[in-house]
Amino acid sequence: xxxxxxxxxxxxxxxxxxxxxxxxxxxxxxxxxxxxxxxxxxxxxxxxxxxxxxxxxxxxxxxxxxxxxxxxxxxxxxxxxxxxxxxxxxxxxxxxxxxxxxxxxxxxxxxxxxxxxxxxxxxxxxxxxxxxxxxxxxxxxxxxxxxxxxxxxxxxxxxxxxxxxxxxxxxxxxxxxxxxxxxxxxxxxxxxxxxxxxxxxxxxxxxxxxxxxxxxxxxxxxxxxxxxxxxxxxxxxxxxxxxxxxxxxxxxxxxxxxxxxxxxxxxxxxxxxxxxxxxxxxxxxxxxxxxxxxxxxxxxxxxxxxxxxxxxxxxxxxxxxxxxxxxxxxxxxxxxxxxxxxxxxxxxxxxxxxxxxxxxxxxxxxxxxxxxx
Amino acid sequence: xxxxxxxxxxxxxxxxxxxxxxxxxxxxxxxxxxxxxxxxxxxxxxxxxxxxxxxxxxxxxxxxxxxxxxxxxxxxxxxxxxxxxxxxxxxxxxxxxxxxxxxxxxxxxxxxxxxxxxxxxxxxxxxxxxxxxxxxxxxxxxxxxxxxxxxxxxxxxxxxxxxxxxxxxxxxxxxxxxxxxxxxxxxxxxxxxxxxxxxxxxxxxxxxxxxxxxxxxxxxxxxxxxxxxxxxxxxxxxxxxxxxxxxxxxxxxxxxxxxxxxxxxxx
Numbered sequence: 001x002x003x004x005x006x007x008x009x010x011x012x013x014x015x016x017x018x019x020x021x022x023x024x025x026x027x028x029x030x031x032x033x034x035x036x037x038x039x040x041x042x043x044x045x046x047x048x049x050x051x052x053x054x055x056x057x058x059x060x061x062x063x064x065x066x067x068x069x070x071x072x073x074x075x076x077x078x079x080x081x082x083x084x085x086x087x088x089x090x091x092x093x094x095x096x097x098x099x100x101x102x103x104x105x106x107x108x109x110x111x112x113x114x115x116x117x118x119x120x121x122x123x124x125x126x127x128x129x130x131x132x133x134x135x136x137x138x139x140x141x142x143x144x145x146x147x148x149x150x151x152x153x154x155x156x157x158x159x160x161x162x163x164x165x166x167x168x169x170x171x172x173x174x175x176x177x178x179x180x181x182x183x184x185x186x187x188x189x190x191x192x193x194x195x196x197x198x199x200x201x202x203x204x205x206x207x208x209x210x211x212x213x214x215x216x217x218x219x220x221x222x223x224x225x226x227x228x229x230x231x232x233x234x235x236x237x238x239x240x241x242x243x244x245x246x247x248x249x250x251x252x253x254x255x256x257x258x259x260x261x262x263x264x265x266x267x268x269x270x271x272x273x274x275x276x277x278x279x280x281x282x283x284x285x286x287x288x289x290x291x292x293x294x295x296x297x298x299x300x301x302x303x304x305x306x307x308x309x310x311x312x313x314x315x316x317x318x319x320x321x322x323x324x325x326x327x328x329x330x331x332x333x334x335x336x337x338x339x340x341x342x343x344x345x346x347x348x349x350x351x352x353x354x355x356x357x358x359x360x361x362x363x364x365x366x367x368x369x370x371x372x373x
Numbered sequence: 374x375x376x377x378x379x380x381x382x383x384x385x386x387x388x389x390x391x392x393x394x395x396x397x398x399x400x401x402x403x404x405x406x407x408x409x410x411x412x413x414x415x416x417x418x419x420x421x422x423x424x425x426x427x428x429x430x431x432x433x434x435x436x437x438x439x440x441x442x443x444x445x446x447x448x449x450x451x452x453x454x455x456x457x458x459x460x461x462x463x464x465x466x467x468x469x470x471x472x473x474x475x476x477x478x479x480x481x482x483x484x485x486x487x488x489x490x491x492x493x494x495x496x497x498x499x500x501x502x503x504x505x506x507x508x509x510x511x512x513x514x515x516x517x518x519x520x521x522x523x524x525x526x527x528x529x530x531x532x533x534x535x536x537x538x539x540x541x542x543x544x545x546x547x548x549x550x551x552x553x554x555x556x557x558x559x560x561x562x563x564x565x566x567x568x569x570x571x572x573x574x575x576x577x578x579x580x581x582x583x584x585x586x587x588x589x590x591x592x593x594x595x596x597x598x599x600x601x602x603x604x605x606x607x608x609x610x611x612x613x614x615x616x617x618x619x620x621x622x623x624x625x626x627x628x629x630x631x632x633x634x635x636x637x638x639x640x
Binding site: 195 | 434436455456461465466468472474475477481484485486490491495497498499500501505506508549552
C-alpha cells in the first residue's frame with residue numbers, strides 16, 4: 001500500500017507537548033458537543049466510558065508498551081476507590097487532593113506488586129496478579145469495620161454548579177481528567193522512558209546491554225499503570241456514591257484486559273474503544289436476553305460471551321485492535337487522497353510514531369531463554 | 374595459560390581479564406582465561422564451537438559471574454557488575470545474530486543505544502516538558518548522523534524486520550556505537566554477511582579501532598587474520614595460543630584445535 005503524507009498545513013506539530021495539547025483540545029471540544037446533545041443517562045455512560053478509558057490506557061502502557069500482563073487491575077481500581085472513600089470519610093480535602101490520594105495509594109500497591117513482577121513473566125505474572133484480583137476484595141470483607149462490609153462506603157457524589165445536570169457534570173469532569181491522563185501517558189510513551197519500555201518488551205538482553213535498567217523500567221510501568229487504575233477507581237466511587245467489594249469482581253479485571261486487546265494493545269486511543277465495549281456490551285446483552293426471553297443464568301453470562309465473540313471477530317479483521325483497523329483504514333483513505341511522491345515511497349516518516357509491525361503481546365519465554373544471549 | 378605478553382598488564386590497559394574460571398555444574402566453560410585489550414587495538418577471540426568464546430563475553434558483560442579470577446576496566450575492578458552498568462563504564466556489545474527490537478524503528482533502536490547517558494526525569498517526560506523533547510531531538514540528530522556514517526540513513530523510519538540481514542547488522546553496530554564506547558565487544562559480526570559486506574566490515578573495524586578498542590569473537594578466519602592485532606585462541610575453555618595472527622597461524626595447537634589430530638592405525 002502506498003504511504004500517505006498529509007499536506008504540511010494539516011499535519012500536527014512534531015513537538016510532543018504541543019501535539020498532545022492540540023489533540024486534547026480537539027477531543028474536549030468533540031466531547032463537549034457530544035455531551036450537550038445527550039440525555040442525562042447517556043452523559044452518565046460517557047463518564048463511565050471515560051473512567052474505563054483511564055484504567056485501560058494504563059493497562060495498555062503496561063501490557064502493550066512494556067509487555068507485562070496484569071489480570072489484577074480491578075484490584076488497583078478497588079484500592080483507588082476505597083482510598084478515595086476513606087479519605088473523604090475522615091478528612092475534608094479538595095476533590096483534586098482526594099483523587100491524588102487514590103492515585104498515590106494504588107501507585108504504592110503498584111510498586112509493591114511491580115518489584116516481584118520484574119522476576120515473573122507470562123503465565124506466572126498473570127497468576128500473581130490474578131491472586132491480587134481475587135484476594136484484595138476478601139481483605140475488604142474481612143475488615144468490615146474499616147471498609148464497611150457488604151454495606152460498603154458512601155463517598156459523596158459530585159455537586160454540579162448551578163443548573164448543570166449532575167450526570168453531565170460528572171461526564172465533563174471525568175472526560176477532562178481522562179483526556180489529561182491519556183495526554184500525560186502519551187508524553188511518557190514518546191519520551192526515552194517509553195522507548196526503554198518497548199525495548200524491554202522486545203528483548204531484555206539487548207535492553208540491558210544498551211544500559212537500560214530492566215527492573216526499574218518494569219516497575220515504573222507498573223506504578224504508572226496502577227496509578228491510572230486507582231484514579232479510575234476513585235471516579236467509579238464518585239459515579240455511584242457507594243463502594244463495595246461487589247464493584248470489583250474478578251470479571252472486571254478480565255473485561256479490562258479484553259477491552260485493552262479489543263481497542264489495540266499499546267495504543268492510547270484504543271482504550272476508548274475498549275471502554276465503549278465495557279459500558280455498552282452488558283447493556284446490549286441485557287436487551288437481547290429480555291427480547292429472547294432467556295433465563296437469568298444465561299443472561300448473567302451473555303455479556304462475557306458477546307464480549308468474547310466481538311473480540312474474536314475484531315482480532316480476525318484487525319489483529320492490532322479496533323484502533324489499528326481505524327488507522328489502517330485512515331491510511332488507505334489518505335493514500336488515495338494525498339498520494340506520496342514516488343521517490344519517497346516505501347520509507348515511513350521518521351517523525352511521529354509509525355505503526356509497529358505486529359501487535360504487541362506479552363513474552364511467554366522463560367527467564368533462562370530470555371537472559372541467556 | 375595467560376595471554377599477557379610482557380608479564381602482568383599495565384593498569385592503563387583497557388580491559389584486563391585475569392585467570393577467570395567459570396563452571397556450569399560439572400562443566401568448566403572457562404579455565405583460568407586471561408587476556409588484555411589495549412586502547413585502539415583489535416583483539417580477536419577464536420576457537421571451535423563450544424570453546425567458551427561467548428561465555429567469555431557473558432562474563433565480561435555480567436550475564437555470568439566468574440567462579441574465580443578478576444576483570445578490570447581502565448584499572449577499575451569490575452566486581453558483581455550487571456549488564457546495564459556496561460554502557461556507563463564505556464563498554465558496548467553487539468549480540469550474536471542482531472538482537473534488535475522489532476517494535477522500534479531503526480532510528481529508535483539506535484537512539485536507545487544512548488539510554489545510559491540520558492538525564493531526563495520521569496516528571497519532565499510525563500509533562501512533555503521542553504527539556505525532554507530537546508533531549509529526544511538531540512538524540513535523534515546524533516542517531517541520524519551515526520546511521521549516515523554507516524550508510525544506512527535511508528532506513529531510519531523502517532522496522533528492522535523488513536531489512537536485509539546485513540543492514541540489520543549495521544543497525545545493531547550503530548546502536549552499540551551510540552553509547553560512544555571506548556571498548557566494543559563484537560560477537561560474530563560477520564555471520565550471515567556477503568563477501569562485499571565482509572569487506573565493508575573489515576574497513577569499518579579498522580576505522581573503529583582509531584577511536585576505541587575492539588574485542589572480536591569471530592569464526593571467519595580471513596576477517597580475523599586480516600584485521601586483528603592480537604589473537605587469543607580458546608579450546609575447551611582454555612587459552613591454547615595467543616599472539617599476533619602470524620604467530621597463531623603457525624601454532625600447531627591451533628591447527629589441532631581446529632582440525633583435530635591424525636589418528637594412526639593401532640594408536
